[in-house]
Amino acid sequence: MDRTIKKLAVLWCKLDDAIDHFFKRSTLSSNSARLYFLIIIIAVYGLVITLFSSYSSFEQKLLFFFGYLLTGILLIILFAAYYEKKRIKNSRLYPFYYVPFKWETVNYELLKFNEDERIDFNLLLNRRHVQNKINFRENNKSKEGANHRMLFSMFHVLIQDGIEHFTDVQKKIFFEMLRDSFLMNRKPINYDTLKSSFSNWKYDLDTEKGVAYHQYWKNVFSLP
Structure with a gap:
């Protein structure tokens, strides 16, 4: 049988x-x-x-x-x-896969997303398009604009295998996702500056500042 x-x-x-x-x-x-x-x-x-x-x-x-x-x-x-x-x-769906983490362990005070933004962020981490753009509130040194490097570091921690070795095609899709999903301190993302900002982020990735950014987001999402 x-x-x-x-x-x-x-x-x-x-x-x-x-x-x-x-x-x-x-x-x-x-x-x-x-x-x-x-x-x-x-x-x-x-x-x-x-x-x-x-x-x-x-x-x-x-x-x-x-x-x-x-x-x-x-x-x-x-x-x-x-x-x-x-x-x-x-x-x-966006072609990015994210590392698993528990939402109940997220430090929402450091994440700085309100309740509606968390819902949209959850959609994004399920590879879906957001319903409303998420306001990213991390300031840069000038305190006038949002910090693109912090945004890159967040996704470097969350996306499986990171974003450092993205191909040109992957970077293009990634930049479009950021533009369509986020505001930077309530201002639209300047798509034309993302490429140079990404290059600067990669240059500083192994510096003390880059390592600090990386660890910051690990702490936010309680990742090992």
């Missing part, structure tokens, strides 16, 4: 992989010709089992065939819509 169950499970996995491959790599990345091809296969198979079915009258066989074909087409459409929905949702 165990061997039979294992064989059935293996066959089921192969079928599931085949369906997944078809819809992800073929149907969704090409035109609808493959869908029509699959419908033809279902129609041919339905015709074969209809001819060898136990129904005696032609009308019964005809109703069975069209019922089978309609069910197959509906299932194909549902599968295609499901994978297309997954593709659309995944395309809306």
Whole structure:
């Protein structure tokens, strides 16, 4: 019995992989010709089992065939819509993964986000777009503008493997995420200055100031 169950499970996995491959790599990345091809296969198979079915009258066989074909087409459409929905949702998510931490251990006094901003920050850490921009309140030395380096350091601590070795494509997406998600002391982020600010941040990363920034955010999120 165990061997039979294992064989059935293996066959089921192969079928599931085949369906997944078809819809992800073929149907969704090409035109609808493959869908029509699959419908033809279902129609041919339905015709074969209809001819060898136990129904005696032609009308019964005809109703069975069209019922089978309609069910197959509906299932194909549902599968295609499901994978297309997954593709659309995944395309809306930011491609950054964050280290796990417990929200109840966060030092909210140091984080300086109000309750609504925490909700949006939680959305962001789930790779989603914020509903309202988060006001980042860390001042720089001049006390007039927000500290971009502190913002970079926060994400360097939170993003898995850090942000130091981001490629140009990753940096572009990262900068766009910052621009669309944060205000700097209630002022919009100047996107054009992020590249130079990031370079300056990387230069100071191993300095006493950079290490202090890094440790500050570890303390905020209670990270080891």
